[in-house]
Every structure is written in C-alpha cells, then in structure tokens.
Amino acid sequence: MAWSPLDAMEAYMHTLHLCKEFNTNDDHTRGGSGLMEPKCMEFISALAAGNRARLLLNVECGGFSPLTLALAVAARHGGGRLVCIRADQQDARDIEKHTERFDLGDxxxxxxxxxxxxxxxxxxxxxxxxxxxVEGCVDALSGIKVNPCGGVVVVSNIALEERGEEEEEGTLYARVVKSRGGDIESVVLPICGGLEVTKMGRFRGGRGRRHPPRRSGKTFLVYE
Known part of the structure; x- marks a missing residue:
C-alpha cells in the first residue's frame, strides 16, 4: 500500500464538503451507527484513499451513514470499490438511494x-x-481476508468508557489476528466513540519511492 498524499488530500476535502451537505439534510440515514463527528469521517476517508485501497468493506448497523459516505469517497479517489455489508434489505435500499444521490453509486x-x-x-x-x-462483530472481524501485501482494519464505536480494561488497550481486532503472526501494529484513537486502527503487512510497490511510516507518539498513520 503505497501512500499517496494527493489522493488523501482530495478525499479529505471531498468528504468535508459532502458531510456538510449530508448533515444539513433532514433525510439522513435509517438507523446508522451514529458516527457524525466530521473530523473522524475526513480522517478515515483520507487514510483509505491515501493508501489507495482497492477493496474496502463497510460493516455497520443501519443504513447509509457519514462513515459510508467517507469510504465511498475514498474509493472514488483511491481507485477502489466499496462493499457495504448489511443484515437488512431496507438498510441496503437506503444506502443505494444515498450513494446515487451523492454520485458515488458507481x-x-x-x-x-x-x-x-x-x-x-x-x-x-x-x-x-x-x-x-454489529451482531457477531468478533466473528466478522475474524472472517476478513486481508490482502497479504498489506491492509488496514478499523473497529469503530469501541466506546472506551464502557469496555473492559483489555479492550481499552485497543486489542479487540489485534487480539483476533495476533495468532496469525506477521507485521501487525495497532493504535486506539479517541474519536468516533473510540477507533481501533490496525495495520497489517508491508507496503507494496507503488508510485514514487517508498518510505517507512513516520511516527508521532503511538500513531503510525502519516506517510510521505
């Protein structure tokens, strides 16, 4: 996953614009995850687009949400495709309606x-x-087949203040994949009700020279 600053910036700005439009419209999402924090949406969109992720998964409760919007924008700017996974057909129809509205259906x-x-x-x-x-969250996480060349898995709404000490350390997904070995790094961010971001594998070749992650404290999510 070769980092692209241009794709990250364009996805960030596009998400900022569309989230403003989405949040001022009364016909929001059916149910949704409640993720409405703008900086969180922009961060996730920029992270996914900047890594030029080709296959993105969005697993939530409810219909279209700002998070769905952010990931669809990332797919647009990163040259990928987004698969939204829902348990309910009505939620699926809500997503279809809104992705078409924001010209992200393709x-x-x-x-x-x-x-x-x-x-x-x-x-x-x-x-x-x-x-x-999401019901069966841990089983869903266990079933994700990450690209062996590298991938990022984010667990949203981990609700740090409500979880046990072990999960507060940000080990929910990292614990799931720890036994598989390999290059794994995980960090918890206090946004969107708590985000656990786990990076696996190495970066594949891409445009320009590859650089190792630039660290800022425990965060590995800024690249050149």
Whole structure:
C-alpha cells in the first residue's frame, strides 16, 4: 500500500464538503451507527484513499451513514470499490438511494446477509471498517481476508468508557489476528466513540519511492 498524499488530500476535502451537505439534510440515514463527528469521517476517508485501497468493506448497523459516505469517497479517489455489508434489505435500499444521490453509486455495491458470513466472500481486502455494535462483530472481524501485501482494519464505536480494561488497550481486532503472526501494529484513537486502527503487512510497490511510516507518539498513520 503505497501512500499517496494527493489522493488523501482530495478525499479529505471531498468528504468535508459532502458531510456538510449530508448533515444539513433532514433525510439522513435509517438507523446508522451514529458516527457524525466530521473530523473522524475526513480522517478515515483520507487514510483509505491515501493508501489507495482497492477493496474496502463497510460493516455497520443501519443504513447509509457519514462513515459510508467517507469510504465511498475514498474509493472514488483511491481507485477502489466499496462493499457495504448489511443484515437488512431496507438498510441496503437506503444506502443505494444515498450513494446515487451523492454520485458515488458507481464505486459502491451492497451485500445483504449475516456480516460474519458475507465478509468471507471477499479476498485481498485492503481497508475495512467494522462497527463494534454489529451482531457477531468478533466473528466478522475474524472472517476478513486481508490482502497479504498489506491492509488496514478499523473497529469503530469501541466506546472506551464502557469496555473492559483489555479492550481499552485497543486489542479487540489485534487480539483476533495476533495468532496469525506477521507485521501487525495497532493504535486506539479517541474519536468516533473510540477507533481501533490496525495495520497489517508491508507496503507494496507503488508510485514514487517508498518510505517507512513516520511516527508521532503511538500513531503510525502519516506517510510521505
């Protein structure tokens, strides 16, 4: 996953613009995950687009949300496609309506069914966001087949103040994949009700020279 600053910046600005439009419209999402914090959406979109993720998964409760919007924008600017996985057909229709409204339907598709089963259909996932509140969340995380060349998995709504000490350390997904070995780094960010961001694998060749991650404290998410 070769970092592209241009794609990250364009996705950030596009998400900023569309989230403002989305949040001022009364006809929001059906249910949704409640993720409405603008900086969180822009961060996730820039992270996914900057890594030029080709296959992105969005696993949430409810219909279209700002997070779905952010990932669809990332797919647009990073040259990828977004698969939205929902358990309910009505939620799927809500996503279809809104992705078409924001001219993102061509980079988005929707799969319905039990998330823990649907995620197994996809291989070489390069960016996934899974809502902690999804039924069978841990099983869904276990079923994600990350690209062996590298990928990022984000767990949203981990609700640090409500979880046990072990999860407060940001080990929810990292614990799932720890036994598999390999290059794994994880960090917890206090945004969007708590985000656990886990990076796996090495970066594949891409445009320009590859650089190691530039660290800022425990954060590995800024690249050149």
């Amino acid at each position: 980079v988005s598709e929707i799969e319905t069914g039990e998330p823990r089963e649907v995620v197994k259909r996809y291989e070489d996932v390069e960016f996934a966001v899974v809502d902690r509140n």
